Amino acid sequence: MSKANRIRDKFRALVIGGLMLVSLLMMGLLSHQIFVAVSSQKQLVEGVLKDYSALAADEFTRRSAGIMYVGYLPMLRYLSRLEDDAPLPSSELFNWFEESEKLAQGLFRFSLQDQTMETSGLSPPKVVVQRLLVGAQVPYQGASQNSLIRSFNTKYDGTHYNFVYTKVASNLHNPTILGVWINNEAALNWLRWAVASTPLLPATLTQAKLENENVFVKLLSGKDVIYMQGDFHPDGPRVMRRFDNHEFVYGNMSLTLGIAPDVGPSLIIGGLPSARLPFVYGDLNIVFAGLWFIAAILMIIALVLIYRDQSLAFMRTDFVSRVSHELRTPLAQIIMFAQTLMLGRVRSDEERQRSLEVIDKEAQRLSHLVDNILQFSRIDRGLTKVNMVACLINPLVREMVDQFRVIMKEGQLEIISTVESSVEVMLDVDAFRQMFLNILDNAVKFSPMGEKIEVKLLDDRNGINLSIEDRGPGVPMRSRERIWDPYYRVHTDAKSAVGGTGIGLAIVRELARLQNLYVSMAQREGGGSKFMITINKKKLS
Numbered sequence: 001m002s003k004a005n006r007i008r009d010k011f012r013a014l015v016i017g018g019l020m021l022v023s024l025l026m027m028g029l030l031s032h033q034i035f036v037a038v039s040s041q042k043q044l045v046e047g048v049l050k051d052y053s054a055l056a057a058d059e060f061t062r063r064s065a066g067i068m069y070v071g072y073l074p075m076l077r078y079l080s081r082l083e084d085d086a087p088l089p090s091s092e093l094f095n096w097f098e099e100s101e102k103l104a105q106g107l108f109r110f111s112l113q114d115q116t117m118e119t120s121g122l123s124p125p126k127v128v129v130q131r132l133l134v135g136a137q138v139p140y141q142g143a144s145q146n147s148l149i150r151s152f153n154t155k156y157d158g159t160h161y162n163f164v165y166t167k168v169a170s171n172l173h174n175p176t177i178l179g180v181w182i183n184n185e186a187a188l189n190w191l192r193w194a195v196a197s198t199p200l201l202p203a204t205l206t207q208a209k210l211e212n213e214n215v216f217v218k219l220l221s222g223k224d225v226i227y228m229q230g231d232f233h234p235d236g237p238r239v240m241r242r243f244d245n246h247e248f249v250y251g252n253m254s255l256t257l258g259i260a261p262d263v264g265p266s267l268i269i270g271g272l273p274s275a276r277l278p279f280v281y282g283d284l285n286i287v288f289a290g291l292w293f294i295a296a297i298l299m300i301i302a303l304v305l306i307y308r309d310q311s312l313a314f315m316r317t318d319f320v321s322r323v324s325h326e327l328r329t330p331l332a333q334i335i336m337f338a339q340t341l342m343l344g345r346v347r348s349d350e351e352r353q354r355s356l357e358v359i360d361k362e363a364q365r366l367s368h369l370v371d372n373i374l375q376f377s378r379i380d381r382g383l384t385k386v387n388m389v390a391c392l393i394n395p396l397v398r399e400m401v402d403q404f405r406v407i408m409k410e411g412q413l414e415i416i417s418t419v420e421s422s423v424e425v426m427l428d429v430d431a432f433r434q435m436f437l438n439i440l441d442n443a444v445k446f447s448p449m450g451e452k453i454e455v456k457l458l459d460d461r462n463g464i465n466l467s468i469e470d471r472g473p474g475v476p477m478r479s480r481e482r483i484w485d486p487y488y489r490v491h492t493d494a495k496s497a498v499g500g501t502g503i504g505l506a507i508v509r510e511l512a513r514l515q516n517l518y519v520s521m522a523q524r525e526g527g528g529s530k531f532m533i534t535i536n537k538k539k540l541s
Contacts, residue, residue: 013306020299027295048267049259050237056200056215057239057257063194067187071103072164072180073149079107079178080168088120103190106181108165112137113174124181128154128161136165136177153221153253160184160221191227206267214263218256226253236261315487315502322501326369330362368437369501375434376486376503379510386428386514393464393535394421396429397457400436404444417457419464425535431511435519438504439468439531446472446529464535471528480521484509 079088088107106121110133117129124132131154152163165179195217201210216230216238238258259267337355346352378384394417405413443453451471458465475483475490482488486506512519518534 013310016306020302024295024299046237052201052267053237053239053257053259057241057255059200064191066194067190075180076166076178088118090120102183103186104180105183108179110177111174124161125156128156132163188227210263214260216258220254233258233260319487319502326501330366333362334359372503372507375507386431388426388428390424391427391429393423393425394419400433401455404440413453415455419457419459428515431515435508435511438508442504443468443470446470466533467530469524469528469530474523474527474529
């Protein structure tokens, strides 16, 4: 490959890599825009839900306070109009839904001057009464100091006690505290009715798309749940309210209220824009991380494919260069000795015979090289076919060894056989011959000058094994599988240049596959390589 072509290929690879990087950056920009769009939609929904939750919490507070103004305030007004020496009425006077459901469990009147207490109906435990009187005499601070109606909450022996009271001073020298001991069950029943009667948010505001079952409400007194409705959504927006004693008839309580996230889009006028990636809502970070991971993997795969394509192009170019060199050498020898004969420059019949032998040897070498190239071309296109026939394996191997022996020194090629001459096998003779010659040619190339090469034809219980052993440098463990790949060559010594095209062993493996033979390579004991062709006994004729 010329320098200009190499520069062009490198530039093309850089351009492709740059375009892929730009595509990745564009995908990142689009992903960011999608992230911003989906996040803004989510924030919009959360904001709307939070605003509606706050409005619903205010409505819940207003309704819960209604029992104070409708139920307990009239009681306190009635008590405040009584004379100081008049007895307290029975709590049975104050009913709500039914006669059996009393809003008050008991009434009390406490004289601050005399420190005396009068009760009607049930009386709370003495400990609770003591706490109540201590709390009632503490001056209120802040926003509650001007409140006429106040409440008190305490917990004793696992039970909540709630009171509402007011201070009256018909006699300046004898101020009195008048109050009601609240019936918790009746008050909660009233609260359930007040909440369930109509939606917490008006239908005109929500377009009648939000019912109370979509609203989560949890009312706590300390850590105890007093009232709860709806399903809790931990990921949804919610608001919290903390009630002081003077604000809530049920005592010192806290409210948590939230709206189900799935009804958020229906509460927005005009609705939300349709999501292009609806499945990312709620799992945005995970989805984008997965998409970026997939994009990175695809980019790495593309870069690997570009690298392999460049490597393959380089190997093909190198293959053409090696084939040209391999063709040039025998052609040069043939031309040189043919011209010597044509010009009559031989001095004896022995030189003439030697020239003819060289021409014949190089012609056979050239023919073998051309056969390999044609066979590899057919394999690459999937056009190779085999013609399996019965043949005598022992004579066939000896014939091929004898053909190769003429180009080697005396005694350099040795054959050892334990297979009888009458044993037949099913083979494609031409394909098997090409396999054998490729392996043997490989052994000759990598063997030191004059070293022996052994061909062994052995019969064992697994089948007939044909092995070719050389005493060359061997094949490193990491390359023993790659030597069967096209164009691959093992460079064990950078200083020794061994010729070859890099396709011989690839042809061997493919022809073996077509004939149902098994080829392998192992390290020879004492150094060198050992290539084996195994014919399974099931294939014997």
